Amino acid sequence: MERKNAWQKYTSEKDKKKVFKFAEDYRKFLSECKTERECVSFFIEKAEKAGYKNLDKIIKEGKKLKAGDRVYTANKGKEIILFNIGTESLENGINILGAHIDSPRMDLKQNPVFEDSDLAILDTHYYGGIKKYQWVTIPLALHGVMIKKNGESVIVNIGEDPSDPVFGISDLLIHLAADQMDKKGAKVIEGEDLNVIVGSIPEFSKSGKKEKEAVKANVLKLLKDKYGIEEEDFISAEIEVVPAGPARDFGFDRSMILGYGHDDRVCAYPSFMALVNCKEQLKKTACAILVDKEEIGSVGATGMESRFFENTVAELFNCLGDYSELKLRRALTNCKVLSSDVSAAFDPTYASAFEKNNSAYLGRGVVFNKYTGARGKGGSNDASAEYVGEIRGIMEKENVFWQTAELGKVDQGGGGTIAYIMGNYNMQVIDSGVAVLSMHAPCEIISKVDLYEALLGYEAFIKHA
Structure with missing residues (x-):
């Protein structure tokens, strides 16, 4: 009926x-x-x-x-x-x-920050049922709370204000994706590959020498300057990685909402x-x-x-x-x-x-x-x-x-x-x-x-x- x-x-x-x-x-x-x-x-x-x-x-x-x-x-x-x-x-x-x-979303792991090939990256564990390939190459934001050793609560919300940076997960370019394109949908992007890129500028010493894991060090410095948090504070944090940006009216007639x-x-x-x-x-x-x-x-x-x-x-x-x-x-x-x-x-x-x-x-x-x-x-x-x-x-x-x-x-x-x-x-x-x-x-x-x-x-x- x-x-x-x-x-x-x-x-x-x-x-x-x-x-x-x-x-x-x-x-x-x-x-x-x-x-x-x-x-x-x-x-x-x-x-x-x-x-x-x-x-x-x-x-x-x-x-x-x-x-x-x-x-x-x-x-x-x-x-x-x-x-x-x-x-x-x-x-x-x-x-x-x-x-x-x-x-459904991605959560940061308890020890999430690492550097590889001059990129600072956050490691995640997905939450709920997702098609993992849908989460690559889209703008992402970080929302959540970090609890410092002294009990202080730090609210994190980065990626929503137009002046904020956003973050994202890279995908393999189509020119090199022959093997990837043969994989089943569930395996096109693996769970351990949901790595969020968050920085690429290295921190240099006063002598101008690049330090070991200098990009990671620079990201952590930015976090400390803005939020007063240390790398160890991620252990007692709940940071969720979600799509950045507002929900929007959908359709010529604005009859729907996309979000x-x-x-x-x-x-x-x-x-x-x-x-x-x-x-x-x-x-x-x-x-x-x-x-x-x-x-x-x-x-x-x-x-x-x-x-x-x-x-x-x-x-x-x-x-x-x-x-x-x-x-x-x-x-x-x-x-x-x-x-x-x-x-x-x-x-x-x-x-x-x-x-x-x-x-x-x-x-x-x-x-x-x-x-x-x-x-x-x-x-x-x-x-x-x-x-x-x-x-x-x-x-x-x-x-x-x-x-x-x-x-x-x-x-x-x-x-x-x-x-x-x-x-x-x-x-x-x-x-x-x-x-x-x-x-x-x-x-x-x-x-x-x-x-x-x-x-x-x-x-x-x-x-x-």
Whole structure:
């Protein structure tokens, strides 16, 4: 059953302006927030301006919460959870929007700086699923944090300002690439060859003599002069190598956005805004969970596998004066969740990888995936028919344009989300998000109308689920 194009809903200039205004705000967010830490800092600033209080501070001061309160808590600077407290007991469950804010990239190794053939180079380890050949010969930026021995934190952001230099990974010229061109795509560029070139001027001694590894020495001198950091400080650093430059409007009609990190910030941003925009008193508590580490399996303290969410709900119960272990277990079981993650958009250029009747399409609204996984649905949550029916009813009630999909042809590949982790608590969960072209590439493409319909869908969900 073919779904209608969502743009037909926005025929007047006034209605279109709403779509384009929200998309422009998102485009700026995507341009500014290329790491998990940057996303969390952005969300905290916006949340506090919208009246959200820091839950950690409330706990420390022994204060109580009540219906109507709006609170947030951040986990190690790389995960954030927000709540709009409802009138019903938490025991009845929470309506949850869960998305991730990490994206495929390259991370600097702990000892990254070396020199070879009069070039200063940074060694990397790629993060998440990437086609390695896509990351060569494009401008790259360095984002992250370095922690010095004395505990001082140094923020690094080089390559985004027009006055900044950019960095990059070289590729073999076509004239000498006969052997390279015979390799399989996965081997055209090897993981250990993702070396970022960062300098070529050597440092000379006062006598004018070139020192050993003089180019590396000169780069380290520049870093020390600008940031006050030593080579050893890379050991306690998290520096991410990401595409440089802002997200851009895409297409003559500006109907799309081209940028790095749509997966999954294109779902995280409307999830956050759905809570912020909700001014009415909700019956059930609403929550947005924006987590780290999804691209590598949701592991670690800031991934969805962590017990941070569960512990936070326990603290919330306590601040509401209603804590018991049994009520906590009931609350988790009674939650309803949209695991808000992107879907693969049908690409007519690569039509053979998709099954047309069960694919997501740009411009046809927010996407619902009953299941993800690979091969025989391995690793999938697989939402129940009853829950899918409930979600359908909510979307239709609020006139949200939506579509259903699965990830390509059977046995073609596969992928997963955080849905199964929420399902482990016996929650009702379905995957929901925005269709993306060129997913996991340095620059991905989304439709502005799909982004806006995702916002409307998430707003409808927290009100009516």
